[in-house]
Amino acid sequence: MKRPMISDAFFNPGTIAVIGATKRHGFAYGVAHYLVNNGYRDKISLVNPKETEIFGLPVYPDITAVPGKIDLAIIVIPARAVFQAVKGCIAKGVGAIIIESAGFSEIGSEGARIEQEIAGILDGTPTRIIGPNCVGVMNPHNGFATTTNNLGVVRPGNIAIVAQSGVFGNILLDWVPSQDIALSKVITIGNRLDVDEVDVLEYLVNDKETDVIVLYLEGVKDGHRFIKTASKVARIKPVVVLKSGRTEQGRAATASHTGSMSGDDAIYNAVFAQSGIIRAYSIQELFDIAKVFATQPIPAKSDLAVVTSSGSLGAMAVDACVKLGMNLPTFSAQTIRNVRENAPGWMNVRNPLDVGPSPLFGPAVQAALDEPAVGSLILIPVVPQMVVENIAGSTMENGIPLWFGNISEIRARVPEKPVVSFTLGSPEWVRHLQNFLGVDIPLLNSPENAARALYELNRRGKRRH
Amino acid sequence: MKRPMISDAFFNPGTIAVIGATKRHGFAYGVAHYLVNNGYRDKISLVNPKETEIFGLPVYPDITAVPGKIDLAIIVIPARAVFQAVKGCIAKGVGAIIIESAGFSEIGSEGARIEQEIAGILDGTPTRIIGPNCVGVMNPHNGFATTTNNLGVVRPGNIAIVAQSGVFGNILLDWVPSQDIALSKVITIGNRLDVDEVDVLEYLVNDKETDVIVLYLEGVKDGHRFIKTASKVARIKPVVVLKSGRTEQGRAATASHTGSMSGDDAIYNAVFAQSGIIRAYSIQELFDIAKVFATQPIPAKSDLAVVTSSGSLGAMAVDACVKLGMNLPTFSAQTIRNVRENAPGWMNVRNPLDVGPSPLFGPAVQAALDEPAVGSLILIPVVPQMVVENIAGSTMENGIPLWFGNISEIRARVPEKPVVSFTLGSPEWVRHLQNFLGVDIPLLNSPENAARALYELNRRGKRRH
Numbered sequence: 038m039k040r041p042m043i044s045d046a047f048f049n050p051g052t053i054a055v056i057g058a059t060k061r062h063g064f065a066y067g068v069a070h071y072l073v074n075n076g077y078r079d080k081i082s083l084v085n086p087k088e089t090e091i092f093g094l095p096v097y098p099d100i101t102a103v104p105g106k107i108d109l110a111i112i113v114i115p116a117r118a119v120f121q122a123v124k125g126c127i128a129k130g131v132g133a134i135i136i137e138s139a140g141f142s143e144i145g146s147e148g149a150r151i152e153q154e155i156a157g158i159l160d161g162t163p164t165r166i167i168g169p170n171c172v173g174v175m176n177p178h179n180g181f182a183t184t185t186n187n188l189g190v191v192r193p194g195n196i197a198i199v200a201q202s203g204v205f206g207n208i209l210l211d212w213v214p215s216q217d218i219a220l221s222k223v224i225t226i227g228n229r230l231d232v233d234e235v236d237v238l239e240y241l242v243n244d245k246e247t248d249v250i251v252l253y254l255e256g257v258k259d260g261h262r263f264i265k266t267a268s269k270v271a272r273i274k275p276v277v278v279l280k281s282g283r284t285e286q287g288r289a290a291t292a293s294h295t296g297s298m299s300g301d302d303a304i305y306n307a308v309f310a311q312s313g314i315i316r317a318y319s320i321q322e323l324f325d326i327a328k329v330f331a332t333q334p335i336p337a338k339s340d341l342a343v344v345t346s347s348g349s350l351g352a353m354a355v356d357a358c359v360k361l362g363m364n365l366p367t368f369s370a371q372t373i374r375n376v377r378e379n380a381p382g383w384m385n386v387r388n389p390l391d392v393g394p395s396p397l398f399g400p401a402v403q404a405a406l407d408e409p410a411v412g413s414l415i416l417i418p419v420v421p422q423m424v425v426e427n428i429a430g431s432t433m434e435n436g437i438p439l440w441f442g443n444i445s446e447i448r449a450r451v452p453e454k455p456v457v458s459f460t461l462g463s464p465e466w467v468r469h470l471q472n473f474l475g476v477d478i479p480l481l482n483s484p485e486n487a488a489r490a491l492y493e494l495n496r497r498g499k500r501r502h
Numbered sequence: 503m504k505r506p507m508i509s510d511a512f513f514n515p516g517t518i519a520v521i522g523a524t525k526r527h528g529f530a531y532g533v534a535h536y537l538v539n540n541g542y543r544d545k546i547s548l549v550n551p552k553e554t555e556i557f558g559l560p561v562y563p564d565i566t567a568v569p570g571k572i573d574l575a576i577i578v579i580p581a582r583a584v585f586q587a588v589k590g591c592i593a594k595g596v597g598a599i600i601i602e603s604a605g606f607s608e609i610g611s612e613g614a615r616i617e618q619e620i621a622g623i624l625d626g627t628p629t630r631i632i633g634p635n636c637v638g639v640m641n642p643h644n645g646f647a648t649t650t651n652n653l654g655v656v657r658p659g660n661i662a663i664v665a666q667s668g669v670f671g672n673i674l675l676d677w678v679p680s681q682d683i684a685l686s687k688v689i690t691i692g693n694r695l696d697v698d699e700v701d702v703l704e705y706l707v708n709d710k711e712t713d714v715i716v717l718y719l720e721g722v723k724d725g726h727r728f729i730k731t732a733s734k735v736a737r738i739k740p741v742v743v744l745k746s747g748r749t750e751q752g753r754a755a756t757a758s759h760t761g762s763m764s765g766d767d768a769i770y771n772a773v774f775a776q777s778g779i780i781r782a783y784s785i786q787e788l789f790d791i792a793k794v795f796a797t798q799p800i801p802a803k804s805d806l807a808v809v810t811s812s813g814s815l816g817a818m819a820v821d822a823c824v825k826l827g828m829n830l831p832t833f834s835a836q837t838i839r840n841v842r843e844n845a846p847g848w849m850n851v852r853n854p855l856d857v858g859p860s861p862l863f864g865p866a867v868q869a870a871l872d873e874p875a876v877g878s879l880i881l882i883p884v885v886p887q888m889v890v891e892n893i894a895g896s897t898m899e900n901g902i903p904l905w906f907g908n909i910s911e912i913r914a915r916v917p918e919k920p921v922v923s924f925t926l927g928s929p930e931w932v933r934h935l936q937n938f939l940g941v942d943i944p945l946l947n948s949p950e951n952a953a954r955a956l957y958e959l960n961r962r963g964k965r966r967h
Binding site: 144319358423424466 | 527529532604605608609652665667670673677746748751752755756783785808811812813818820821823829850856859887888892931950
């Protein structure tokens with residue numbers, strides 16, 4: 038039976054119940070603790086028959102004993118007690134439930150049976166359930182989270198992450214701030230007793246804060262339904278997927294559950310291709326592609342330029358672009374004149390443009406952006422750290438703009454051309470360069486990923502025509 | 503004519519002349535400044551006809567005016583003056599010269615002509631020249647460097663880096679400390695007017711401090727000579743290469759010089775395969791493979807185990823291993839019993855072994871290492887950062903060992919099996935985990951690189967039989 042769409046109650050609830058709130062340190066403690074400390078104290082009701090007061094808040098023995106309406110219930114009690122709790126939520130008219138508890142179908146048939154029983158009582162109700170065996174949702178735009186991550190370090194943005202695994206989702210959240218990935222929503226769907234990846238796609242396609250959807254999948258629950266929805270969604274918003282279980286042993290490792298689309302990785306390739314979904318093959322590639330879609334326009338032409346201060350890294354970027362079928366056009370006489378004007382004699386003014394240790398990085402970026410034959414740009418600003426630190430006694434932070442020029446401003450003048458970048462250096466160097474380039478010039482993890490991301494932008498442009 | 507082997511004078515000179523030492527800030531200043539400040543004050547003589555004193559040291563007008571013997575001359579003067587300086591060095595009997603100046607064959611025919619003239623006067627002398635257009639050498643074991651990098655942050659070790667480009671070499675040195683890559687030598691060979699990659703291989707194969715050789719190449723100068731030497735060297739020490747210019751436009755970007763082996767990337771693949779050289783396809787893969795060869799033994803069998811606390815990352819590692827033809831054997835009943843003993847009910851004890859958020863990571867590593875069917879191990883210790891920070895109020899540094907157990911000690915008991923690892927998290931998390939795992943469990947950049955490195959270790963083992 039067709040279930041109702043999942044609602045905003047999952048991401049912006051007016052009232053919340055935490056079923057299983059406890060004083061004992063651990064995950065269940067952390068979930069309630071996060072909400073109390075992050076602006077949700079007035080909106081949460083705690084439920085636990087063994088407690089009377091936690092964080093100075095009253096604790097109710099049962100969800101039905103909580104006064105008033107509850108939009109979202111978060112369940113963090115042992116698996117065996119979850120069925121009764123869900124029954125209580127349905128009786129209370131709670132429309133959104135997140136079951137974070139583990140110990141269900143991922144551990145065997147007894148757990149699977151409980152999941153089926155719970156799914157059974159949902160029929161005919163408006164209640165939707167995310168989970169079990171997940172960490173629920175995070176919404177960086179309002180600071181709401183049903184897990185224990187420090188959402189304060191995650192920048193609100195327009196990329197939504199959907200992951201099956203809760204552990205993986207949480208670890209990604211520790212990692213994304215260093216990658217300067219700005220998020221709209223994070224949703225871990227766990228064992229998918231009710232809500233699955235298709236429900237989430239249907240929600241995100243209409244979510245105003247989401248422009249790009251990142252999926253980490255271990256298996257699709259219903260292949261036909263997935264293709265039908267994903268095809269529609271991918272026409273509207275780019276969907277980038279990392280699918281593990283590409284080999285038989287990898288599939289065994291993901292312990293795919295009953296109902297998952299089984300079989301060959303080639304089938305998934307066909308499904309993704311048919312749906313217009315972009316497939317990534319590593320975590321870094323997944324997020325580098327997403328970051329570029331989240332910040333860059335679709336280019337008018339696939340020909341591109343590379344501007345670099347290292348000939349070696351420039352050559353790696355060119356290799357990667359050409360391997361993907363992209364072309365680096367010859368610069369026009371005008372562009373060559375524009376660069377040559379102030380260039381030292383040793384500089385070979387061509388595409389790729391290697392400005393070496395000269396102060397011409399900024400002017401070269403400007404000339405390449407203005408070149409009519411060029412649709413997009415890869416920038417590789419690198420220089421030995423000490424060189425930049427030694428400019429008139431500068432710190433790295435001050436030295437970088439002195440060395441490379443005002444790239445953000447130059448870039449802003451030609452917003453219709455995508456610009457991506459790569460660098461190499463110490464973690465401090467990368468962090469300072471990321472701040473210097475700003476959000477409109479994403480810094481990626483390799484020259485290969487820069488090429489792949491631009492390739493995918495171009496493919497999307499072509500599909501649209 | 504066969505030239506003499508390059509000597510230790512390049513890496514451990516008793517006396518050094520800096521030709522072109524100057525008071526003006528810039529690269530030439532930096533080179534002398536580094537030596538003066540890093541224990542070489544008593545060993546250097548400065549040469550510049552326009553100066554009389556720099557850093558409180560006398561400055562000689564000409565190399566022939568310097569009293570006593572000079573082992574190594576570093577030339578940092580404009581290209582047009584280099585020929586005379588080299589003539590002076592030869593007259594003085596200097597056996598080792600590094601020309602760091604740019605403006606030679608990389609910028610056109612006039613520069614190429616100067617190179618040829620210099621090469622001409624070397625014939626019949628014992629003098630060897632590295633460069634021009636490079637930053638020379640670094641020796642982390644004695645703190646000697648002919649460039650301006652902060653060698654203090656580079657850990658001395660057993661990996662030698664050979665790169666053509668000076669800029670790239672310097673940038674790599676900024677990057678390697680964060681990767682915990684420990685180096686024996688760094689050699690940038692520039693335009694190779696005399697010393698080329700083959701000379702360097704011949705030196706490094708006998709260098710006691712070097713166990714693994716990393717080559718970044720844009721082209722080989724003499725294909726036949728390269729195959730002959732590289733085949734011999736690769737039998738003794740692993741050689742890992744990253745070759746750019748894989749496409750025609752990439753080759754144009756590297757502006758390969760006269761005499762370089764030209765043509766198709768397929769030829770290079772054949773050359774590398776014939777020589778027993780390992781080819782990497784990205785910077786991170788290059789160094790991840792090198793790091794594993796530098797720290798791990800050749801395994802007795804290619805079957806491996808994966809121990810992880812994230813099922814998702816475990817599945818990615820398994821996929822990558824299986825794609826490369828490696829196998830994850832079923833654990834013996836004994837191993838399963840050893841893990842099951844303390845395992846929570848939800849844990850699925852098999853290979854890959856996902857211990858999830860349990861305290862079983864250490865015991866699982868021990869059981870997998872003791873398993874006779876397993877030749878090597880991939881460890882994926884990950885956990886949401888906050889979980890570790892919250893263990894009894896711990897800091898991340900204290901929490902990590904409490905959570906994962908004494909992995910280094912467990913690993914040390916079975917030194918004959920290679921162990922590699924991968925994690926995901928904030929930069930601080932990665933740094934603390936790197937310290938925790940120690941040098942005998944290298945932390946790599948992706949599950950895919952972990953698989954590739956073990957695959958190459960196994961291939962080397964098979965070639966040896």
